Amino acid sequence: MNDGRQFTGSSGREPAPTTAPAPLAPTTSSGPGDPPSAIVRDLIKGTVRFSALYAFVRVAGPQALADGPLTSEEVAERCQCDPVLTRRMLRALEAYRIVTGAPGSRYRLSPAGRLLLPDVSGSLRAGVLLNGSAPWREAAAGLSETLLGRPPLTSPDDSPYERLQQDPELAAAFDRYMTALATPVGEALAARGFEGVGTVVDLGGGRGTTLAAILRHHPQVRGVLVERPSVAEDAARHLAGQGLDGRCEIIAGDMFTAACPPAQRVILSAVLHNWGDDDCAAILRQARSALTAGGPDARLWCVEELLPPPHADTDRGAFDLDMRMAALFPQGRERTADEYRDLLGRAGLRLETVHRIPASPRSLMIVRTADTR
Numbered sequence: 001m002n003d004g005r006q007f008t009g010s011s012g013r014e015p016a017p018t019t020a021p022a023p024l025a026p027t028t029s030s031g032p033g034d035p036p037s038a039i040v041r042d043l044i045k046g047t048v049r050f051s052a053l054y055a056f057v058r059v060a061g062p063q064a065l066a067d068g069p070l071t072s073e074e075v076a077e078r079c080q081c082d083p084v085l086t087r088r089m090l091r092a093l094e095a096y097r098i099v100t101g102a103p104g105s106r107y108r109l110s111p112a113g114r115l116l117l118p119d120v121s122g123s124l125r126a127g128v129l130l131n132g133s134a135p136w137r138e139a140a141a142g143l144s145e146t147l148l149g150r151p152p153l154t155s156p157d158d159s160p161y162e163r164l165q166q167d168p169e170l171a172a173a174f175d176r177y178m179t180a181l182a183t184p185v186g187e188a189l190a191a192r193g194f195e196g197v198g199t200v201v202d203l204g205g206g207r208g209t210t211l212a213a214i215l216r217h218h219p220q221v222r223g224v225l226v227e228r229p230s231v232a233e234d235a236a237r238h239l240a241g242q243g244l245d246g247r248c249e250i251i252a253g254d255m256f257t258a259a260c261p262p263a264q265r266v267i268l269s270a271v272l273h274n275w276g277d278d279d280c281a282a283i284l285r286q287a288r289s290a291l292t293a294g295g296p297d298a299r300l301w302c303v304e305e306l307l308p309p310p311h312a313d314t315d316r317g318a319f320d321l322d323m324r325m326a327a328l329f330p331q332g333r334e335r336t337a338d339e340y341r342d343l344l345g346r347a348g349l350r351l352e353t354v355h356r357i358p359a360s361p362r363s364l365m366i367v368r369t370a371d372t373r
């Protein structure tokens, strides 16, 4: 995290952080009415903004500020960083709304900054570490090569999941980040009706966050989680830690081939966007056979971040994720609701309804087999 250098001295005077910060939104994003140069400059600066955030997380800046406001010198001392650069970084982070000014020329974490702490509910620290990791950065930097036809990362066989397999620290960051993103999904799915539901299968269910939320709220439900072996081990520990191991079978294996039991609900959450259409069709056929055996009221719950329809003037978040998929996965992509409808149709499934998930950029698509009512 820190190379142990001690920095000494400081020069120049910096204005004290403001105690009542003015609204800062215009400095951190461009809007539809912005001049053309502002739109391009905003995109150019995205990389350096992320670098500042990553640096703050890497030197454990959020932990230094966890218990209350500090001056920039105190932050520098705790994080063993250069005091002048620390002061400049905190100023920038104030503009990015990660810290806010406090009396006595001090800084405190903003509500967004608190999400960079390791052990808070909804922590996004792992997301910062993952996106700043060498393979993720290399993949993003290589997007132009990918556009010219080179496979993402290094070869079609070298998917991010192969990388995660070889790098436990990166895998831990990935799984923790997925857990944070899955938390609102689990709450939203658990709040839906479960009458007549005996078995819920979660394919590629990560550490079991979504399934655990359902099992906690619905004592009659039994869960089945299918995951790659290394993640399945972790999921087993998490579910056992919540006393849910007796009600959840964990299948450590390949969701493309694992034998799925009959189920009244099958969940595919943030799974399909990692794959091209043919692989998605294979995964969906697995889901379909579990649903067909599960009875006429069985449903697939497919959760993804949906691209807006073409040319819609909407939030760019799903496009950011689509570019991330393009950089990382050979065939991965975000899709519009209509594209999912077509994809589902190819596997003998029918999209019934689409629902936004509160506190999440993801949507829930409710899907049935095409031959049920």
Ligand SMILES: C[S@@+](CC[C@H](N)C(=O)[O-])C[C@H]1O[C@@H](n2cnc3c(N)ncnc32)[C@H](O)[C@@H]1O
Binding pocket: 161, 178, 179, 181, 182, 203, 204, 205, 206, 207, 210, 226, 227, 228, 231, 253, 254, 255, 256, 268, 269, 270, 271, 274
């Ligand atoms: C983007 S993550 C989503 C995890 C989880 N569903 C969630 O919503 O947080 C995709 C998951 O698919 C799993 N996965 C990838 N390939 C798989 C395979 N062939 N069989 C089973 N799981 C797989 C990964 O290990 C990873 O946990």
